Amino acid sequence: MLGILGGGQLARMSTYAAHRLGIPVAIIARPTDDNPASHVTHRTFLGDWSDPALLEQVARECSVVTLENEFVDPKALAWLEAKGVKVHPSSACVAMVQDKYLQKCALRDAGLPVPRFAATDTVADVVKAAETLGWPLMLKCRRLGYDGYGNELLRTPADVEPGFQKLARRGSALMVEEFVPFTRELAIMVVRRPSGEEAVYPLVETVQHAHVCHTVLAPADVSARTQARAEAVAREMMRAVGGTGIFAVEMFLLADGEVLINELAPRPHNSAHYSMEACATSQFENHVRAVLDLPLGSTAMVVPAAAMVNLLATQAGPPDAKGLADALKVPGATVHLYGKSASRPGRKMGHVTAVGSNIREVRELALKAARCITL
Amino acid sequence: MLGILGGGQLARMSTYAAHRLGIPVAIIARPTDDNPASHVTHRTFLGDWSDPALLEQVARECSVVTLENEFVDPKALAWLEAKGVKVHPSSACVAMVQDKYLQKCALRDAGLPVPRFAATDTVADVVKAAETLGWPLMLKCRRLGYDGYGNELLRTPADVEPGFQKLARRGSALMVEEFVPFTRELAIMVVRRPSGEEAVYPLVETVQHAHVCHTVLAPADVSARTQARAEAVAREMMRAVGGTGIFAVEMFLLADGEVLINELAPRPHNSAHYSMEACATSQFENHVRAVLDLPLGSTAMVVPAAAMVNLLATQAGPPDAKGLADALKVPGATVHLYGKSASRPGRKMGHVTAVGSNIREVRELALKAARCITL
Numbered sequence: 001m002l003g004i005l006g007g008g009q010l011a012r013m014s015t016y017a018a019h020r021l022g023i024p025v026a027i028i029a030r031p032t033d034d035n036p037a038s039h040v041t042h043r044t045f046l047g048d049w050s051d052p053a054l055l056e057q058v059a060r061e062c063s064v065v066t067l068e069n070e071f072v073d074p075k076a077l078a079w080l081e082a083k084g085v086k087v088h089p090s091s092a093c094v095a096m097v098q099d100k101y102l103q104k105c106a107l108r109d110a111g112l113p114v115p116r117f118a119a120t121d122t123v124a125d126v127v128k129a130a131e132t133l134g135w136p137l138m139l140k141c142r143r144l145g146y147d148g149y150g151n152e153l154l155r156t157p158a159d160v161e162p163g164f165q166k167l168a169r170r171g172s173a174l175m176v177e178e179f180v181p182f183t184r185e186l187a188i189m190v191v192r193r194p195s196g197e198e199a200v201y202p203l204v205e206t207v208q209h210a211h212v213c214h215t216v217l218a219p220a221d222v223s224a225r226t227q228a229r230a231e232a233v234a235r236e237m238m239r240a241v242g243g244t245g246i247f248a249v250e251m252f253l254l255a256d257g258e259v260l261i262n263e264l265a266p267r268p269h270n271s272a273h274y275s276m277e278a279c280a281t282s283q284f285e286n287h288v289r290a291v292l293d294l295p296l297g298s299t300a301m302v303v304p305a306a307a308m309v310n311l312l313a314t315q316a317g318p319p320d321a322k323g324l325a326d327a328l329k330v331p332g333a334t335v336h337l338y339g340k341s342a343s344r345p346g347r348k349m350g351h352v353t354a355v356g357s358n359i360r361e362v363r364e365l366a367l368k369a370a371r372c373i374t375l
Numbered sequence: 376m377l378g379i380l381g382g383g384q385l386a387r388m389s390t391y392a393a394h395r396l397g398i399p400v401a402i403i404a405r406p407t408d409d410n411p412a413s414h415v416t417h418r419t420f421l422g423d424w425s426d427p428a429l430l431e432q433v434a435r436e437c438s439v440v441t442l443e444n445e446f447v448d449p450k451a452l453a454w455l456e457a458k459g460v461k462v463h464p465s466s467a468c469v470a471m472v473q474d475k476y477l478q479k480c481a482l483r484d485a486g487l488p489v490p491r492f493a494a495t496d497t498v499a500d501v502v503k504a505a506e507t508l509g510w511p512l513m514l515k516c517r518r519l520g521y522d523g524y525g526n527e528l529l530r531t532p533a534d535v536e537p538g539f540q541k542l543a544r545r546g547s548a549l550m551v552e553e554f555v556p557f558t559r560e561l562a563i564m565v566v567r568r569p570s571g572e573e574a575v576y577p578l579v580e581t582v583q584h585a586h587v588c589h590t591v592l593a594p595a596d597v598s599a600r601t602q603a604r605a606e607a608v609a610r611e612m613m614r615a616v617g618g619t620g621i622f623a624v625e626m627f628l629l630a631d632g633e634v635l636i637n638e639l640a641p642r643p644h645n646s647a648h649y650s651m652e653a654c655a656t657s658q659f660e661n662h663v664r665a666v667l668d669l670p671l672g673s674t675a676m677v678v679p680a681a682a683m684v685n686l687l688a689t690q691a692g693p694p695d696a697k698g699l700a701d702a703l704k705v706p707g708a709t710v711h712l713y714g715k716s717a718s719r720p721g722r723k724m725g726h727v728t729a730v731g732s733n734i735r736e737v738r739e740l741a742l743k744a745a746r747c748i749t750l
Contacts, residue, residue, distance in 0.1 A: 016395070019414070038419070039399060040390075042413060044416060044417070280707075294700050294703055295704045298706060302677075328670045336397075339399065
């Protein structure tokens with residue numbers, strides 16, 4: 001049995017992939033969360049991820065444990081490892097990656113391209129860092145940030161005090177990074193088995209609206225040099241952090257074609273949902289294969305172009321996916337709904353992927369299908 | 376909630392498709408069966424399909440019910456219909472299709488091409504039918520036959536008495552059909568919404584070993600005239616039997632390019648598993664869409680060729696899928712394992728589909744991957 005920590009859409013889609021390979025799946029989820037992944041398997045452990053009784057039960061039934069969410073206590077993962085459960089990514093890796101400062105240190109120390117950064121425990125530290133990093137500055141929570149939550153752009157020295165106070169309330173230590181004048185945002189997935197086999201997905205372009213991934217275009221329209229550089233960076237990153245399973249590397253593309261690593265996600269990622277329809281092996285299947293140490297499948301695209309558009313809720317209440325029938329009529333588009341029990345504005349409720357012969361066409365098709373659906 | 380009567384691999388793969396669309400699924404299964412579909416959803420009703428208490432519960436939770444197995448009591452389906460549950464295919468359709476004699480009568484009366492046949496309640500009826508139909512003759516159970524079980528080839532008058540006694544023990548009335556000197560076996564899927572929209576999948580060739588489907592080749596290498604004829608027959612068949620949801624039409628190809636209907640299956644079918652990787656919309660997704668009366672997706676192939684090979688168990692005991700790692704290395708091949716709890720010789724435990732540029736290539740790849748796996 002494969003155990004997955006977390007019960008959201010990434011766990012749900014990983015579960016589909018495991019089931020197709022005949023692998024039983026247990027979802028390990030918090031009762032306070034909406035857990036749509038628990039609807040697609042017959043085994044769910046509900047409880048706190050750090051509760052020894054829960055972990056005991058997980059260790060008894062699951063030989064391998066992975067996660068859909070890096071914000072788990074690495075001590076819980078270490079406890080499972082000590083019980084002989086194979087945990088991918090490992091507790092040590094997760095401990096490093098979930099702290100953006102430690103993550104960036106590891107990447108920098110491995111010679112990988114990252115924005116300049118500094119840990120900042122006080123307002124004075126931020127002011128001091130600005131002397132080196134310049135303005136504007138990105139102030140970030142070291143932990144628990146996602147989709148723009150936990151980041152604050154500081155444009156002038158006057159922004160430091162209020163920005164620091166705002167983020168400090170989130171309960172995480174803070175850090176700053178230089179502001180990167182990127183031209184586009186890119187992402188690439190890399191997957192690695194514990195025994196070493198590794199594969200990289202095509203580089204994609206991600207388009208954010210209000211800090212949330214809105215559209216993904218695959219492949220990214222970049223030079224062969226940028227594609228090769230991104231692949232090399234992704235592979236080297238896995239060694240730098242000791243990654244197993246699938247990881248996303250979010251990158252900034254600079255005007256000169258160079259890339260800088262923005263952030264890592266040690267798990268399946270929104271930017272690779274397109275792989276379900278557009279690649280020989282989806283990110284979810286390769287993640288499952290990797291954590292079970294099974295041979296990886298081809299990551300090549302099987303269509304010339306794909307576009308993914310997220311379906312974000314616009315209202316609160318029970319989701320009824322109005323317009324689904326219209327969306328299903330759009331040729332080349334595949335609709336995914338996550339089965340969440342409640343909408344709230346901005347919540348990811350599903351996505352649409354369109355495949356076709358060129359990026360312009362598939363972006364139009366994916367947007368057309370996505371616009372049909374109100375959640 | 377969508378209810379599926381039956382807990383085997385067809386229900387399991389239909390469940391995957393429903394979940395992707397955000398549709399919750401309940402499996403309605405007999406506790407005496409191995410029910411791998413019940414492992415991929417959180418809701419299972421265990422009991423006898425004719426138990427009023429079970430049906431009451433199903434009617435309370437499921438707005439639509441379908442099936443993976445036509446051998447259900449049509450009275451149970453009619454009971455659900457009377458309670459306002461949408462049942463696809465309908466009780467009337469299932470009652471007709473599950474009796475091969477009534478099925479053949481409906482097809483013949485609609486002018487569709489079927490082998491000549493007769494109901495035979497006694498040995499004398501069989502001998503009498505032979506005067507018209509000639510030798511050899513196919514003696515068949517009208518109900519509950521599958522994969523060659525319930526069929527007996529009668530070569531000479533001396534075979535009638537023992538053949539009749541053997542099949543009569545299966546508890547079904549019998550019928551005879553003329554023996555069809557077919558050159559190949561074909562199959563085609565047709566899917567229809569209650570509101571009328573209809574779609575047909577490509578015609579495929581099925582290769583049986585010992586009456587069990589072994590390999591499926593898509594598309595079938597036949598003339599455009601045969602393809603068009605098969606499509607027209609499939610569409611007309613749906614009207615003749617009042618079908619809703621997806622149906623398989625198994626056909627005999629004759630030397631002159633004509634087709635004869637062999638049998639119908641009012642459900643997803645082994646011959647279209649290839650559609651999961653090779654068609655824009657899988658048979659399972661279109662079945663789910665049809666029974667929910669949602670617009671159908673394109674049935675077109677997205678690759679030039681596909682081959683599917685069944686994974687049959689060769690031994691009894693707990694299945695451990697030896698060789699899975701080797702199978703996963705075969706390029707273009709996708710492995711499906713059904714998660715059954717026990718092997719027994721000949722049991723369908725999974726399948727492999729390979730996609731590629733031509734039939735010869737994909738058949739080799741699918742066979743290569745399938746041969747890796749011992750179950």
